[in-house]
Structures are given as structure tokens and as C-alpha cells.
Amino acid sequence: MGFKCGIVGLPNVGKSTLFNALTQTAAAQAANYPFCTIEPNVGEIAVPDPRMEKLASIAKSEQIIPTRITFVDIAGLVRGASKGEGLGNKFLANIREVDAIVHVVRCFEDSDVTHVEGKVDPIADIETIETELMLADLESLEKRVDNLEKKAKGSGEDAKVAKEMLDLVKRSLVLLRDGKPARMVERKPEEEKLFHSLGLLTSAPVLYACNVDEGAAATGNEFSKRVEARAKEEGAVSVVISAKIESEIATLPAEERAEYLEAVGLKETGLDRLIRAGYALLHLVTYFTVGPKETRAWTITKGTKAPQAAGVIHTDFEKGFIRAETISCDDYVALNGEAGARDAGKMRLEGKDYVVADGDVMHFRFAN
Missing domain, CATH: 3.40.50.300 (P-loop containing nucleotide triphosphate hydrolases)
Structure with a gap:
């Protein structure tokens, strides 16, 4: 997807x-x-991605499957x-x-x-919709404060999560009351999942x-x-x-x-x-899998490492990840495919810490 x-x-x-x-x-x-x-x-x-036609032509793929x-x-x-x-x-x-x-x-x-x-008046139109979304978010968050404050006074994991969520809710309310959308809330990467769970309309x-x-x-x-x-x-x-x-x-x-x-x-x-x-x-990039059966595009978030990129294809690929044979799209095209890239030393064996780049042509090795 x-x-x-x-x-x-x-x-x-x-x-x-x-x-x-x-x-x-x-x-x-x-x-x-x-x-x-x-x-x-x-x-x-x-x-649409014009790179796919070139890759499929070289690999003589039976079909092209874009993202x-x-x-x-x-x-x-x-x-x-x-x-x-x-x-x-x-x-x-x-x-x-x-x-x-x-x-x-x-x-x-x-x-x-x-x-x-x-x-x-396009600016007035933007403000009309933004205002309605912010008002809905305000109402949603204000209803949650009392319940979260009660939970946060407890102990254990539930209380810990409630405290973290309450902090995010209060930071969001400050912005919303100031007429600013929730997506402007400053947050750490580790808070992203919890913030997303709030389901705020102005967070997208x-x-x-x-x-x-x-x-x-x-x-x-x-x-x-x-x-x-x-x-x-x-x-x-x-x-x-x-x-x-x-x-x-x-x-x-x-x-x-x-x-x-x-x-x-x-x-x-x-x-x-x-x-x-x-x-x-959305900071998205595309990598490809290429072969005689199909040339296929896969969408991932920028910064995704090889095992997680493999997991987009199948969870087993991520669990049993060993390494990824990787060729840049430009090298694959310029050297007329996998064999040419390998002979020219342009095929790389990448491990678990490799950050997948846009346009990478990848073949994953994994243990069953």
C-alpha cells in the first residue's frame, strides 16, 4: 500500500x-x-513510477505491480x-x-x-474547516481529562500510560485553545504511537x-x-x-x-x-523487488531499516531476516540488471541496520 x-x-x-x-x-x-x-x-x-517500466524491461518481468x-x-x-x-x-x-x-x-x-x-476566499475556506476540526478535537480532549487524571493517580503500567497520555492531551489543548492544530504539538518519536491513538482530526x-x-x-x-x-x-x-x-x-x-x-x-x-x-x-519512499515473474513497488517510511522493509512483504521476512542483496535502481538500469551490477561490484549485502533508500532494488534472504 x-x-x-x-x-x-x-x-x-x-x-x-x-x-x-x-x-x-x-x-x-x-x-x-x-x-x-x-x-x-x-x-x-x-x-505512477516510470522506473518500473525500465526495471521490468531488463528483467523481462511478466507483470508490473505498482504500489x-x-x-x-x-x-x-x-x-x-x-x-x-x-x-x-x-x-x-x-x-x-x-x-x-x-x-x-x-x-x-x-x-x-x-x-x-x-x-x-480560499483562506477563509481553509479557516472554516480548520476551525471545525479544532473545535471537535477540543471537545474530544476536554472530555478525557478527568478520567485520565483519575487513572494517573493509580499505580502500575495503566497509570504510567495514563500520565503520558494526559501530558499529550494537555499539550494539545494548549495549542488548540490558541487556535493551532494538534499536528503542531512538539513530541518525541517514542510518543508518536500514543499521540496517534488520540485520534485527533487536526493531527493528520x-x-x-x-x-x-x-x-x-x-x-x-x-x-x-x-x-x-x-x-x-x-x-x-x-x-x-x-x-x-x-x-x-x-x-x-x-x-x-x-x-x-x-x-x-x-x-x-x-x-x-x-x-x-x-x-x-508523509516522508515515504519506494523500493522494488524485480524478477522474471514480476516487478513490484513497495512503499515504506523514510528511515525504515531492511528487516522492517522486508516485513512489508511478509512478516516472516522480518522475523527471519538474514541480509538484503541491494542494488540502486540507477545501477540496475545502467548495468543492465542483476548480473551486470554484481559483476561491476554494485550489488551490496546489507544487514539489519541498513536504512533502505528510495529506488533500491532488493532481494531478501531469510531463515524459515
């Missing part, structure tokens, strides 16, 4: 149009009225969602299950598409997708520049994308897409930019 992104945004910002384009399905209704998406629609797509990204189109949010307005409760429950939030922000003028707030990293009209797809516009500045301030990421162009590309045969992109002044699809930005946001 790659990662799971929840697509959120106010009604009528192009959220479902973008979802349909990205997943190349018509599963989500795209209509000019609020709440046209009643249940979260889920779509999985292959992550996948899951998009969840979540019902449109409105002001008051934290109090259950609109489809607020469904929205808030579904958003807890994603690795990252793709916040689609309207950065286009169109008199035919009404704006739920009556005007196009955010990627802003600036939905612009076709004419601004290559350059962005004043609206998207304001979002980009906002993203930089808060350590988030922004991508300019045109849902209309992505919809057009989704209907074209693969051989016609490059020509279409060139005609509208783009070098790559918005999907490619979105995935690359998402991988960077």
Missing part, C-alpha cells in the same frame, strides 16, 4: 470532480449542490460541523481514518457554481489542492498563491491542480495524454504532482 488520503473541502469546491478524475471512476456524484456525496467513496489507483494510493472522498463540510451541522458527524468520523488530508480549496471564479459562503498532515480553472493550471493564480503562502507558514504543502483538466485527461487514451498536457502547458498530470507531494509530506 501507498497511503490513504481523505479528500475534504467545503461543498462545491470541486472535491468530487477531482476524486472522479483521480480514480477514473464515476463513483462520486459531482453536482452543484451541497452534500451530493453522502457516504465516503473510496478509490484506489496505481502510483497503490487510496483516495477517500468525504462528504462536504459546512460551518457548524463540529456541532453536527450538515453531515458533520459523518465527516468527522471518516476523517479520523486517513493518513493525510487533501484539502481541496476553491481557487477559481465561476458564476455557474455557487459558493456555500457566497464568495471565493495537510496537503492543500488549489483547484484552479484551466487557464491557471500551469501557473497558478492570485488565489493559489495565497494558499501557497499559508501552507509555507504552517509547514504544510500545496499543489496547483485543475479538476476540469484532470477530468479531461482521465477520459483520454494513454497515448494521447502527453499531447493534451503539452497543449495546456503542463509537463505532468496533477495526479503525479499530488502523489509526489503526498509522499514528501
